[in-house]
Amino acid sequence: MRFDYDGGANALGNAMSRHEGQRLVDLIGGAGHDVPRTQEAPLTEPSRPTSQQRAAAPEVPLPLSSESAVALVIANFVPLVGVLFFGWNLGELMVLYWLESGVIAFYTVLKIAIVGKLAALVAAPFFVGHFGGFMMGHFLLIYGLFLRGNSAGWTPGAGAELYAIFVPIWTSIAALFISHGVSFFTNFIQDREYQGATVSGLMTAPYNRIMVMHLTLIFGGWIIMLIGMPTGALVILLALKTAVDLHAHRKEHGV
Numbered sequence: 001m002r003f004d005y006d007g008g009a010n011a012l013g014n015a016m017s018r019h020e021g022q023r024l025v026d027l028i029g030g031a032g033h034d035v036p037r038t039q040e041a042p043l044t045e046p047s048r049p050t051s052q053q054r055a056a057a058p059e060v061p062l063p064l065s066s067e068s069a070v071a072l073v074i075a076n077f078v079p080l081v082g083v084l085f086f087g088w089n090l091g092e093l094m095v096l097y098w099l100e101s102g103v104i105a106f107y108t109v110l111k112i113a114i115v116g117k118l119a120a121l122v123a124a125p126f127f128v129g130h131f132g133g134f135m136m137g138h139f140l141l142i143y144g145l146f147l148r149g150n151s152a153g154w155t156p157g158a159g160a161e162l163y164a165i166f167v168p169i170w171t172s173i174a175a176l177f178i179s180h181g182v183s184f185f186t187n188f189i190q191d192r193e194y195q196g197a198t199v200s201g202l203m204t205a206p207y208n209r210i211m212v213m214h215l216t217l218i219f220g221g222w223i224i225m226l227i228g229m230p231t232g233a234l235v236i237l238l239a240l241k242t243a244v245d246l247h248a249h250r251k252e253h254g255v
Helices: 018-033 051-056 067-085 090-146 158-166 172-188 198-228 231-251
Strands: 003-006 006-009
Touching: 067 090, 067 158, 067 172, 067 231, 090 158, 090 172, 090 198, 172 231, 198 231
Parallel strands: none
Antiparallel strands: 003 006
């Protein structure tokens, strides 16, 4: 036996007789028989989890498992109060949720500024211009379907008519602004969603959410107009909008 150590070689057994060397080899080999061998466990069917193990399993998040989700539901509850107690009509609801698109755009610009830094000097104005055109086309559609009535074009006194719509719903606009602000600070800032965000992804995200929400509102509003706009139908439309909005919120933030 030879051991190489620190650049040198040391031999063991050169001065031993063959009998002593064989005895040492037998001693080393026999020592291995006293070591317990590992045994393969028999194949058995997996046992079913006990009630305690099932209780310890992670639970699926509830619809209102975050502050931002609670704020979203509360903000959508304000128009319900307006419909039931203050006589808000379908046109006022459509204008309100059109304004929500502007609130979403405002917080999107803040996100672009945080993620893009210097690139936001170009990306943010581009987004505002593009999204502003989208909102203009969206408003003309809402005005033509739900506000104008049977007249064609922009009717005289339309500005005063819109002003009369905006004044009653300002509390709901503020609630939506606060709701999206809570989502911005809790999800994007506190939970650091900005770390995995890109400027291009932030610029396209509002379109995905708004298109689904407003297609639901426009289709539902068209049906309500056909049946005479009863209060119960407006309540159902508000509940549907809240459900769609909450689903989109949880899908976007995973809460």
